[in-house]
Amino acid sequence: MATIIKRGNAFRATVSLYKKGEYKRETKTFNTKKDAELWSLEMELEKGRGKNIAERSTLFKEFYRNWVNTVKKNDVREATFINYKRTIVVIDKIFDDIQLKHLDDIVMQRRIDNYAETHSKKTVKELVLKIRGSLKYAYARGLLTNDFGHLLKSKGQEKPKRNIALSITEFKKLRQYCLSHQEDEFNILVALALETGARRGELLGLKEEDIFEYGIKINRSISPTSTDTQLKTKHSKREISINQDIHQALVTLAKKEADYLFEWNGFRQATQLQKLLKQLGLSKTTFHGLRDTHASFLFSKDISIDYISRRLGHNSILTTQNYYLELMPEKKHQQDADALSLLNDLSL
Structure with a gap:
């Protein structure tokens, strides 16, 4: 008593x-x-x-470390687990001396906000999602009196987006150049990225057996940080249609390669892409930006969001809407003109 x-x-x-x-x-x-x-x-x-x-006297950082190494280790693919492991150092620093029994949404929010002062909103959001998962588990185990994870907010610096979608004009110029210079394997890789919107790891994981007429099958993904070839989600396994010219380039390339279609080149594709874009006088973007370009181009041509989402291998069309669909400059100018024309009709 x-x-x-x-x-x-x-x-x-x-x-x-x-x-x-x-x-x-x-x-x-x-x-x-x-x-x-x-x-x-x-x-x-x-x-x-x-x-x-x-057990509520346990330090949160110790609980989080054990949660990652016991629960998440067998719950996620290897590449994702490595990402979880990286957050342990961050949690150690943010929640150094605080016990589970002293946690609530206000205490956690203050510490997260301090971290957010020097980090991007995207980084903070990813951290908060992991913290929420650990708190939900702690609550289920009776280590917390309530599950307050959903109350935590993700703040942070709004840094300029690096995965910029190329304009339609730039898209065409880059695609035409790559198809005209197939002697360099990297150009075929870039053309295929523009054609399919597939992730870099998914393209590096392609084999001859994954080519069909006219399309490719996404069955695996190559990571620079692990030997795990599992796809990101169950929706990532998909078939993507491609045009005849791209298909022929892949068939020709497959005859030269014994295993994977593309050389991994120490995962230096980002550096290679920057050199190519600079050479052609195109806007600077990342390799992932080619995925954004593909999605935005289809969106600008009034292709349904549902189709774009399935083509990209997303779990939800919300992901497609939030991160990948932007109005390309040419489309924006046209819609500006259409809007002004409609408003002008009101005065007639």
Whole structure:
């Protein structure tokens, strides 16, 4: 049973706990006896429900480390697990001295906001998603009194987007150049990225057996950080149609290669792409920006979002809408003109 002792003008409540074969005590001081009694009653009820109150003294950073190395290790693919492992260092720094029992949304939000002051919003959002997952697990294990993860917000610096979609004019120029210079294998890779919107790892994972008339099958993905070739999600496994000229380029290339169609080249495709774009006088973007270009081009031609989403291998069309669909300059200018024309008709 809980005990309450008056100490000066305060009241100290003590609850006995059982942890790993030993009895321990949890104490907390209150300004009023009523608050002490309410806390004691809550603790006793939690014990009665089988909640693991004793473990709530564990540091959050220790809990998070164990959660990653035990729960997530067998729950995600190898490449994703490596990403989780990287966040352990961040959690150690942000939540250095705080115990599970002292956590709530306000305490966590303050520490996350401090981290957000020097990091991008995208980085913070990815971290918060992982923290939410760990809190949900802690709540299920009885280590937290409530699951407040959904209350956490992702702030951070709005950095310029690096995965810029090329304009339609630039898209055509880059595609035509690559198809006209197939002697360089990298040009075929770039042309295929523009043609399919597939991820770099998915393209590097292509083999001759994945080519069909006229299309490619996405069955695996190559990672620069692990030997895991699993695809990102179940929706990533798909077939993507391609034009005859791209198909012929792949068939010709397949005759020269024994295993994978493309050389991995130490995963230096980003550097190679920058040199090519500069050579052609095109806007600077990333290899992933070719995926954005593909999606935005189809969107500008009024192709349905549902089709674009399936072609890109997304789990949801929300992902396609939030990250990949932008109005290319030519399309924006046309829509500006259409909008102004409609508004002008009102004055006639």
